[in-house]
Amino acid sequence: MNKILITGANGQIGTELTVALRERYGSNQVIGSDIKRPVANHDHTFQVLDVLNKTAIQALVQDEGITEIYHLAASLSAVAEKQPLRAWELNMQGLLNVLDTAKIDQLKVFWPSSIAVFGDHAPKAFCSQHTITQPRTVYGISKAAGENWCRYYYDNYGVDVRSIRYPGLISHTAQPGGGTTDYAVEIFHQAIKNRQYTCYLKPHTTLPMMYMADAVRATLELMEAPSLGLTVRTSYNVAAMSFSPGELEAAIRKHLPAFRADYRPDFRQTIADSWPTGINDHQARHDWSWMPRYDLPDMVNDMLVRLRQEKDLR
Numbered sequence: 001m002n003k004i005l006i007t008g009a010n011g012q013i014g015t016e017l018t019v020a021l022r023e024r025y026g027s028n029q030v031i032g033s034d035i036k037r038p039v040a041n042h043d044h045t046f047q048v049l050d051v052l053n054k055t056a057i058q059a060l061v062q063d064e065g066i067t068e069i070y071h072l073a074a075s076l077s078a079v080a081e082k083q084p085l086r087a088w089e090l091n092m093q094g095l096l097n098v099l100d101t102a103k104i105d106q107l108k109v110f111w112p113s114s115i116a117v118f119g120d121h122a123p124k125a126f127c128s129q130h131t132i133t134q135p136r137t138v139y140g141i142s143k144a145a146g147e148n149w150c151r152y153y154y155d156n157y158g159v160d161v162r163s164i165r166y167p168g169l170i171s172h173t174a175q176p177g178g179g180t181t182d183y184a185v186e187i188f189h190q191a192i193k194n195r196q197y198t199c200y201l202k203p204h205t206t207l208p209m210m211y212m213a214d215a216v217r218a219t220l221e222l223m224e225a226p227s228l229g230l231t232v233r234t235s236y237n238v239a240a241m242s243f244s245p246g247e248l249e250a251a252i253r254k255h256l257p258a259f260r261a262d263y264r265p266d267f268r269q270t271i272a273d274s275w276p277t278g279i280n281d282h283q284a285r286h287d288w289s290w291m292p293r294y295d296l297p298d299m300v301n302d303m304l305v306r307l308r309q310e311k312d313l314r
């Protein structure tokens with residue numbers, strides 16, 4: 001029976017992945033962990049865990065009989081640029097601690113990479129699986145190095161580590177924490193509350209994006225795919241939709257005609273400009289039958305319906 005540990009369980013992906021994994025494998029089989037216990041968390045299986053403490057990870061794995069780790073704890077692109085060396089340590093050493101633990105106990109590992117591995121020299125519009133990765137951000141550098149470490153542990157120690165290069169993720173449940181694509185969540189909250197949003201990217205900045213329901217399903221499908229069919233042990237490109245802030249503003253305005261956005265680009269514009277505008281996910285579709293379900297109109301519709309229900313926002 002699988003016994004799963006999630007690091008960074010309080011984050012944007014972790015919040016929804018924990019629920020999905022519990023539905024799949026049962027509540028007692030999935031332990032959420034994070035650096036702090038959230039104030040209103042009454043989850044009896046939750047563990048406080050610092051991923052920089054390898055001894056603590058190994059003790060938890062032993063005590064709980066863990067067989068799989070979803071290692072999500074990381075600093076995202078915008079916040080990492082403010083403290084590059086701290087972000088490097090968290091993103092790199094945290095991953096190495098998890099991979100080394102997995103090597104000893106032959107655990108299966110999921111680790112998220114990102115479209116941030118690509119830089120100015122990668123194809124812009126339909127960025128291929130195997131291409132130049134020369135990222136500009138410390139977050140991207142840590143993800144590119146991490147992908148290679150994943151393959152190293154697979155090749156040399158047989159660790160069954162699987163990974164996805166997530167695009168910007170949009171969720172009605174959890175707020176993102178310090179990424180360049182966060183605007184695509186903030187805009188919904190502001191549109192409903194104030195009918196106004198000031199965006200930190202220019203209106204024509206197109207980026208690859210995905211609705212969280214698709215991202216969670218992609219993660220589960222990759223982890224359940226037969227190992228033999230997987231040809232990529234660095235990280236898989238996945239795609240669902242690409243849009244700019246201006247296009248998202250227009251899509252929201254179809255539901256909320258009074259909504260307006262204005263644009264005041266900050267340092268995140270340079271990060272966004274270095275990323276691709278679209279992703280070629282042919283390999284994921286071929287190897288484990290990946291297929292997105294949400295496009296821009298479906299995602300906008302679902303976000304608005306659910307945010308209004310959940311937060312009782314009009």
Ligand code: AKB
Nearest residue numbers: 076077114179180181
């Ligand atoms: C970020 O903006 O940093 C993340 C990502 C694309 O990995 N959402």
